[in-house]
Amino acid sequence: MAQPVYPTLGVNPDEDGFVREPALDPSSRTQLEDGAYLVVKTKTKIPLRWSLVYSQLSNANKETLDAFWEDDAGCGAVPIKFTDPTNSTTYFVHFAGPPRCSLEADGQSTWRVEIDLIEAIGTYT
């Protein structure tokens, strides 16, 4: 079964606040007597995490994201297909939490929406 695809909003997330980084530190460190550290890795693949910030998002786009998170993505339970706009690479990710939405003080009824994603473990299509 094909995974749901992250909705096309027509706008990219802000560059300011965009995060793509390893989601966990897989290393195990042991300090040696001479001050050096023995560091070993405990995982073979390190999942990534993203933080996306949409500022001045229209109400329609905000509703689209909310509905996608609740229905297609199963509130984060279902892996979704997400294309990172900075490198055009496709990843399978989970929502790490619900979209955080706050009304912008611009008199235009637009929203500031923050989304956290984390790479899904496993193989999907």
Place this chain on the structure above:
Amino acid sequence: MPEMSANLTALKNQLSQPGAWVWLLTVTLPGGPTLRYAANTEDVSYGGQTYTAFNFSIGGFTCDSEGEIPELTMTVTNVGYALQEHMRTYDGMIGGTISFVQVNTEYLAEDYSEDVVSFAIVGTGNRWPDVSFTLGVPSAARYRVPEDRFNPHSCRHKFKCTRCGYTGPLTTCNRNPDDCAARSMFPGNYGGPLSLRREAVRYA
């Protein structure tokens, strides 16, 4: 003492090590399947078996001279209820065997069998989303010692079985020497250790 192969000894002594050291877990259920999991973000193939990526952690293990039976706790994240069915079907998985070993993913062709540590599952706790297993060695106190109980005033044979030998019309027996004599089977077929019979009851 277990001996690691030369490759592994050299590898573990390096300050800079390639690959990842991953815990592999094998759960052997009594009369059930063998489950294989890797504490990793990807499946791991080792020894011709595939260990499914799974989230679990192993607590510390201590062993002292206080005479206590050593135990440790292993916690498994059970968000997907992967273990639920097995826990229900196999009595909480108690009595099963858990073996784990840490392998280096760059040296999966090596033989790590000397490093495998095995424990019996002696307790299971289930508090969502985690399942905790209490691991230890089978408690010697669980076994009856001596294995058999000998009572000269009680026959061990099942009534009318081959060893009892009685084929008459009576349908019950109190398994004592008087009843056995009343059925004309005493003493030849009596199943109690008559040599232990004295003034008082003796058990061995």
